[in-house]
Amino acid sequence: MEEIDIYLVLGAGGALVATFFLLALKDLWLHDVLPVWRRWRYRGVNLSGEWTGLGNASVPIAGEWTEIRLQLQQHTREVRGLLWIRHCSEGNIAELKVPLAGTLADGHVTLGPTDSRGPALLATALLKIQGSSLNGQLIYRDAQADVVQGIQMSVHRAASMALPRLRPTVAIAARAGMECI
Numbered sequence: 001m002e003e004i005d006i007y008l009v010l011g012a013g014g015a016l017v018a019t020f021f022l023l024a025l026k027d028l029w030l031h032d033v034l035p036v037w038r039r040w041r042y043r044g045v046n047l048s049g050e051w052t053g054l055g056n057a058s059v060p061i062a063g064e065w066t067e068i069r070l071q072l073q074q075h076t077r078e079v080r081g082l083l084w085i086r087h088c089s090e091g092n093i094a095e096l097k098v099p100l101a102g103t104l105a106d107g108h109v110t111l112g113p114t115d116s117r118g119p120a121l122l123a124t125a126l127l128k129i130q131g132s133s134l135n136g137q138l139i140y141r142d143a144q145a146d147v148v149q150g151i152q153m154s155v156h157r158a159a160s161m162a163l164p165r166l167r168p169t170v171a172i173a174a175r176a177g178m179e180c181i
Contacts, residue, residue, distance in 0.1 A: 056152050
């Protein structure tokens, strides 16, 4: 090989190494450094964690309620998480788990279905952030009853995800009547 050919091979090899180094540096910057920088600079509200609460239909029905649990993870203004809905009525309990994704803007959080390829579990919510609670409306599809339901919801930060198991007042009254006899 002549001296010029050696310089050409060394130059091409150096260019390839430099290209791979710059691509690795770009990947490191976009996936590791920049997200940490954005989280460090973010000064807004933090919704990460567990939230529990109750929901009511627009016109409350005696003996019916909806228990709601949210588990959220937040990255600056993007929110992802899981929503548990447990609708209780006389002798009927329906549970639903829905993965959600959303955004945070102007003191409100919007939640909607994720891009998952699973079954069509749909829910969407617009919640106002009021101190340590999220209040607003939740619309979801109840596949068991094949209906779309809209409820007013209020969730608060939870120490644990365990909700008390509420029982319909009709069942409590019937048991109290049996004890009296």
